[in-house]
Amino acid sequence: MTRTVAPTFAQSTWLVAHREITMRLRSKAFLISTGILLLAVLASIVIGSIASANASEPKVAVVGSATAVVKHAKGLDVRESDSVAAATRLVKNGTVDAAVVPADKSDSPLGISVIANDSAPEGVITQLSVAPTVTLLNPPTQNGLLVYFVALAFGLVFFMSAITFGSTISQSVVEEKQTRVVEILMSTIPVRTLLAGKVLGNSILAFTQIAVIALLAGIGLLVTGQSGLLGTLGPSIIWFVVFFAFGFVLLAALFAAASSLVSRQEDVASVTTPVTMLVMIPYFLVIFFNDNPLVLGIMSYVPFSAPVGMPMRIFLGTAQWWEPILSLVVLLLSTAFVIAIGSRIYSNSLLRMGGRVKLSDALASQR
Structure with missing residues (x-):
């Protein structure tokens, strides 16, 4: 008699992650929105190149x-x-x-x-005009307009990707709970494995999208003859990709945990609003305070805003060499803590159908 060997945690996690990735890649809406985003990035680079080329001195x-x-x-x-x-x-x-x-x-x-x-x-x-000589005690290291557009790009890409894939996780969790598919899944794999697979699958997709955007931006800058700008932006783009990879895992765990508290799609917004606010705050802060060293300094060490704040400081040249490493360590520790808390909420809420599960009940230990 052949004995069936149960899949390991890693194998089960990858099965769920593969399912999440496959479902997304089969979605026309996802492919179209990704294509539009990539075209928008490429168009902005081309338009910037044309505008700079056409900028001529007054005759x-x-x-x-x-x-x-x-x-x-x-x-x-x-x-x-x-x-x-x-x-x-x-x-x-x-x-x-x-x-x-x-x-x-x-x-x-x-x-x-x-x-x-x-x-x-x-x-x-x-x-x-005849103007007096002006001496700046703290001269800016970058052009103000360029700083604004870089801040807008980092903030917008982070915001759109986090919201897009975070919403996908939320809808998937509630859909499986509402249709009771989750009961079938949990009969074959542990609930923590289900959470890990969802987070991993969507994190891979989000990271891939960000990496492709970064690669496309780099190629676009080279092709359009803006290699000088690429040299300036290069280090901050690389750090943005690294920080986003871990920062999204933190947000994905929060989206999944929050969504497990409800059983209807209509209630998703009410429980995910706090997480959405955590994504929106860095977007607005980096736009309005892109030249404020104090605000950017605080943002670079707060886990959910570090993926935007620290790359901006690297671009501005105000971060010491060790600061990105320290900020990344803080982000990793915070991500591990959030995953642990999110896993408990997810495990304690997933099989509770009907009304909204209280957060205190979801955090309580199972007996």
Whole structure:
């Protein structure tokens, strides 16, 4: 008589994870949303490249003695003209943005006047203006606009991926509970194995999606000739992928545990709202406080915001070499603790049908 050998914990976990991955990859909605996200990332890189390539210096026509003033100005495409009338014609037909012509010093201290079509050419005026020397005690290491867009990218990718796959876990848990499929599954595998498989499967999908986005962004920056920007962003992107891999496991365990408290899809939102808030808070904080060292410093050590806060500090150059390692250790310990608590809630709630299970009952030890 052949004796059937029960699958090990690892084998059972992988069976559940494989099932989760297969179901997601068969979903047209998942494939379409992933494709749209990748296209959006690629489009943003291409548009940024085109915008930077098309950013040209203001064109100005200069006449006579005005050349001596304009030649000291930086950031202007200067074209000499024979007369004021000729320079004016160049402005009218759009060949240049403005004309700089001589003027009486009683009318203009600089001895020049600017001719434009229908509005004052701010770019030209700024370059011609005389400004005092400014000394910054704490000069920024990165362009402010670039910092904002990097913060937006990190925050948005983290938010969308965490919410998308977190919602998938929640729906899967409640669907299996509502249809009582979970009773069949638990007759063959332990409940903790079921939780581990769900977390592992969706974490693999989420990590793969983030890794593909990072790889696509890197290739896009290289192809569009933005290798300098890639060199600046590279380390922070790598750390973002690493932190996200462990940070999502923490969130996935929370989504699964919270969803096990209810038995109907209509009640999922009520129990997962606190977890959703943990995902939304880093998104808003990194957008509004992307240049605030204190807020970013706190974010980089809080487990659910570290995947966004620490990569931003690495990009800004404000993090010491050991800080990402310390932050990652804090995240790993927090993830282990959350998995332990989430596993207890999941185990104690999964077979309780009907109304919502109280959190205190779910945390209580089984007898």
